Amino acid sequence: MVLLKCILLPSDIEKTQVEVFGKFNHTVTEFILVSFTQDPVTQLVLFVLFLMVYSVTVVGSITLIILIYTNSRLHTPMYFFIGNLSFLDLWYSTVYTSKIMVTYISEDKNISFAGCVAQFFFSGGLAYSECYLLAAMAYDCYMAISKPLLYVQVMTQRVCISLVAPSYLGAFVIRDIITQETFTLTFCGNNVIGGFFCDIPSLWKLVYDVKTNYHIFLYFMLSSNVLTSIVFILASYLFIIAAILKIGSTQGRLKIFPTCGSHRSPVTLYYGSILFIYSCRSTSYSVDMDKIVLGFCTVAMPMLNSVIYSLRNEDVLKKMRARIHIS
Template sequence: METRNQTVEFILLGLSDHEQKSAGMFLLFLIIYIITLMGNFIIMVVIQCDPKLHTPMYFFISNLSLVDICFTTVTVPRLLASFLLGARSISFAACFAQMYFFVALGITESFILAVMAYDRWMAICKPLNYIEVMNPRLCSWLIAGSFLTAFLHSLLHVITISRLSYCGHSHIHHFFCDMTALLKLSCSDTTTNELLIFTEGSVVIMSPFVFILVSYVIIVSSLLRHYSGEGRWRMFSTCSSHLTVVSLFYGTIIFIYFRPTLNYSLQYDRIVSVVYAVITPMLNPFIYSLRNADVRGALKKVTHRIIFSKNT
């Protein structure tokens, strides 16, 4: 990393290039942030407190909630500061730290979603082997592998992009430090970085998505062959929450990174980025609680337990 880069200061332009202090936007995103923290934390507590939920599927959901809490915390507090105080500047080190954790946690979430698809595939297509295969040790290794792979992937790109030269104060047309935005600001030749993102980055991002698609093709095929109408619907309902989260997460990412350049728009990209970076982490606990009878039942029991303990 070149020493002169340490004095570089970036300017995050936020959701709009002409954005000013806004108490209304601050309040809106503060409410979203609080709901995200509380919703995901409650999911983690409920799963931990109810022994019936100590299964691989809920173990993965609990880790997904933890990632969502961290993922939204990487960007939203600084966005809140810009709305309330008009603070847009970010140091070189802080910018790359934000980019590192944003990319790492985003990739971790995609890998956990793939692991959850594998869990559903084993439960539906290999029910006799499910308990033996999906043991606590394997589940822990799958989660650890997801975190390790994602954080190493992010470290690779942070190191290579941070070694580029950046000239003076630079305006980032986004509300967080994004890899592609930083590449556009560099004074150096970014061909190698772009090639690395296109090759290694595409493989790491799209491999979990392809795995999820293949898993559900096999699951649907198995449901059609081996289950009756009522049993088929019951099995598929266990996958509906996961499919909804996958659709929200990957739908926005594909819209931003895998569409024709003729349709490129900075403003639309920032708005869509809010969906997967801010809105989706808020919606995930509601999707898993409202569409899952086990979680709803456990939530009621924990709530009754808390109320009863206060009354006594």
């Protein structure tokens, strides 16, 4: 049926597309997710593994959010940003992991066109939001170390909200534009996605004709968002290092440097994974290795973030121990 649709006259295709899918331009109604493996035993093992990882992510993220919300001593800008990042990790992991686990325990490996659009939109929106929030956290670290006397006056609750709210809004507005541009391309015939979710490189292979204008638009949107946040973070850390070097005593430097410990690790993991993925895809790379790296970014990294926020933060550990002791 799909192949018959692909040989319809242009006017008939356009009419069908408008009636069924509105503004999206395609004749494919669903996609098939190949995922990591087709072996039933391996799928069962991976399902258990992903379930464990997802459970740790959910418990860790929710625990952090509750601790930050219920303890007045954690009502500071740093924990405000950590709480939002925990929320993003929880949502981000759910977008991917829930669908992966369903495909492993079900014979149905399909994802509807609307479901693919939703996954594409939310995954990208959450990823961009995390980029902006990490940049906001870098600014918070800069103010805490470089301007300690002005920190309380500058980093007020209103300022923190004004940094977080545009991170969500701007990220999803930009992703909405990218989603509309991507899914107005012509998907016709092949509907097998080589990976385990709907991302740009996988969808490119299914498009009838990717125009040069789309490539330019996409690279501009990605570079202007990801690279801008990277440059901002690097600039913030250069100012932080300069401020630390001005401190006379070595003991004072060592005491201040761990202030941004809960920020450095997520930044390294997040942007390191992104740069590794795109550097591999720009050269020759193994498809299996690509899936492993993507799996780490989408499934394991949110769990690691929640662990890092907890275990590398003495205040959070103290609150956790107090809760356990009380219970």
